[in-house]
Amino acid sequence: MDYIDYYSVLGISKNATPNEIKKAYRKLARKYHPDVNPNDAEAERKFKQINEANEVLGNPENRKKYDEYGKDWQHADEIEKARKAQQQGRQYQSSGGFGEHDFSDFFESMFGGRTTRGYSSGRQPKYRGQDFNAELKLQLNEVYSTHKRTLTVNGKNIRITIPAGIENGQTIKINGHGGPGRNGGPKGDLYITFIIENNTPFKRDGNNLYKNVDLDIYTAVLGGEITVGTFDGKVKLNVKPETQNGTKVKLKGKGFPIYKKEGKFGDLFITYTIKTPTNLSAKEKELFKELAKLKSPK
Structure with a gap:
């Protein structure tokens, strides 16, 4: 496997912070995503390399191994084990323990193959693929x-x-x-x-949805029936007389589906926003004046 400079792939320095790595990855992933670049082999190659770079540098443990072992970072644990075993073998041999042939057998038991001077030359260990x-x-x-x-x-x-x-x-x-x-x-x-x-009129918070609904002043004062849109259709609501601005109404089970719980939903919360009428006719203004007189303290 050839060495790939994953820092250069993401366009960042070797001292980049985790947040800088994440930002660089997301920016490049969007730029070279196959959906954005259909039938573009070069963009596809870059997208694959960007994902590989993020897999290595976006994981602190993988990044540490990569910084130390380069292209062999995936085998860092095996390399460390081999070094330790080799060191222990030399120490044991110098103290009168097993000889070179014995150490080779010990090394072979670790890596599953015959060894020469501490390196496997037969069956090789199996390595899991990259995420x-x-x-x-x-x-x-x-x-x-x-x-x-x-x-x-x-x-x-x-x-x-x-x-x-x-x-x-x-x-x-x-x-x-x-x-x-x-x-x-x-x-x-x-x-x-x-x-x-989210390009909908709903705000999502977990499994619950929130929506503001305009309410004309006449319905707010006198009460009545209105039709409100939910995420999967429309429902009719009865508005109580003298409803105040900012009043909240909960529609149970009309929220968002609960993840991996078939048939279960959160709730929908409606907030009424009372709209003051504009462009009143002379007659309407006169009637509001009459109302104001009736409500004035005597």
Whole structure:
């Protein structure tokens, strides 16, 4: 495996903070995402490399190994074990313990192959593949119901199920869809982080939704029936007489789906905003004056 300077890939310095790494990754991932650059092999190559860089530098433990071992960072634990075993073998041999042949047998038991001067030359240890990270941008109404979607990751199409109620910033793991293993080792996993954008009149907070509804002054004073839009349709509400501005009404079960709890929903909270009438006719103004006289203290 050739050495890749992941700091250069993300356009950051070796002293970059975790937050700077995250910002650089997100900016480049959006720029080179396959959905933005369809049928662009170069953009696809860069997108794959950007994800690899984030997998290494975005994880403090992986970053430490990479800084020390470069292209062999994935095998840092094995290298450390081999060094320690080799050192212990020399110490034991110098104190009259097992000889070079015995140490070779000991080293072979660790790595599963025959050894020459402490290095495996037969069967090699199996290494798990690299994990991949990706972002998926969706609209709020797209995660209101469970659906399937095909993603392109490193040139391969992956069909996944997106559960209803998934939240902004939530990450899910897709087993076995990361990088290939080495020497017959298992594949890595794919981690998908969801970016949920909201272009609806609703505000989401967890499983609950919030919405402001305009209420004309006449209905607020006298009461009446109004129709209000929810996330999945319309409902009729009875407004009580003398309803005040800022009054809140809870519609139970009309909120957002609860993640991985089929058929369960949060609540919808309606806040009334009373609208003062404008462009009054002369007759309307006269009637308001009459009302004002009636309400004036005697």
